[in-house]
Amino acid sequence: MKFKMVHNNINVLDLEKSLKFYKEALGLEEVRRYEPEDKSFILVYLGDGSSTHQLELTWLRDRKEPYNLGENEFHLAFETDDFEKAYEHHKKMGCICFENKEMGIYFISDPDGYWLEVLPKK
Template sequence: MKFTFDHNNINVLDLEKSLAFYKEALGLVEVRRYEPEDKSFILVYLGDGTTNHKLELTWLRDRKEPYDLGDNEFHIALVVDDFEAAYEHHKKMGCICYENKDMGIYFINDPDDYWIEIVPAKKK
């Protein structure tokens, strides 16, 4: 028996704001969408154009209050080929929320305050 990663899910309050953020900050684009007839929720799957792994954004029509992320100890991580350019881009966006210079990584936060770790590609 072999398992492979397919997607991760996060819930978002403002779907359009989140879609714009993930496109601008990380270059993720919509690859699939599901919306039931009653329009009570929308699922949008984002892809990086390279891997098969997807980020599923779930929007719930009746949800009005921000999500309780607890201690927010979970996160998503993405590897970037040009770490310095990504850092400058995120700095201009104002979304860097934590830096660990000793480890050579930093984190950005999305509109719902989910943290995303930015990791430099390993040098060969």
């Protein structure tokens, strides 16, 4: 029996703001979308154009308060082919929330406070 990772999900308060962030910060594009007839929620799947793994953003119509991320000890990691250029881009965006220069990585924070690790291509 084999398993394959397909997607990770996060819930977002402002779908359009999150879509803009993920496109600008990481180049993720909408791959598909699901919205039920009652419009109570929207699922948007984002892809990087090179892997099959996707990020699913879930927006709930009736949700108004920010999500409790606990201690926010989980994250998604993204590898970049131009670490220095990515760093400067994220610095200009003002979304870098933590740096570990010793390990050669840093983290950015999305509009809902989720942390995303950025690391150089190996």
